Amino acid sequence: MCHQKYWGHEEKETDVAIATKLFEVFYLDECDSVVLVTGDTDLCPAIEAVTRHFPTKRVFCLFPYKRKNKDLTKLVTKAIKVKAKQYTQHQLPNPVVLANGTEVYKPSTW
Numbered sequence: 001m002c003h004q005k006y007w008g009h010e011e012k013e014t015d016v017a018i019a020t021k022l023f024e025v026f027y028l029d030e031c032d033s034v035v036l037v038t039g040d041t042d043l044c045p046a047i048e049a050v051t052r053h054f055p056t057k058r059v060f061c062l063f064p065y066k067r068k069n070k071d072l073t074k075l076v077t078k079a080i081k082v083k084a085k086q087y088t089q090h091q092l093p094n095p096v097v098l099a100n101g102t103e104v105y106k107p108s109t110w
Contacts, residue, residue, distance in 0.1 A: 015040065015042040015043060015046075018036070018038075018043060018046070019043060019045075019046030022034060022036075022046055022047075022050055022059075023046070023049070023050060023053075026050055026053075026054040026057050027054075031057075032056070032057055032058065033057065033058040033059070033060065033077075034057070034058070034059050034060070035060045035061075035062055036059065036060070036061050036062065036076075037062045037064065038061065038062075038063075038064075038072075039061075039063050039064060039067035039068060039069045039072065040069075040072075041069055041071050041072060043072070044071055044072065044075060047059050047072070047075045047076060048075060051075065058077040058078075059075070059076045059077055060076055060077055060078050060079070060080065061073070061076040061078075061079045061080070062079075062080050062082060063079060063080065063081045063082060064082055065081075065082050065083065065084050065086075065087060068081060091106070092106070094106050
């Protein structure tokens with residue numbers, strides 16, 4: 001026995017789902033612009049492909065706080081950075097009251 005620890009990564013196919021939806025909404029002409037909230041370069045091939053196949057459509061990238069990616073910035077119509085203060089200014093009320101009256105509270109650490 002080697003007594004080594006192994007940390008694995010499970011692919012959730014999120015990037016594939018986002019890329020597929022990006023193509024779908026442009027192909028079906030459901031919108032003219034898409035905002036992707038990501039800093040993940042795995043989406044670069046999808047962005048390159050949709051901008052090539054749908055040149056009149058626009059793709060924007062909204063980078064989460066402390067995330068930025070030069071490769072994505074080059075590919076999109078515009079890249080926007082979220083500042084820390086913006087997270088606190090745009091949170092949902094606490095609690096959020098659902099249509100059925102259920103109250104959902106955010107964690108105290110938020």
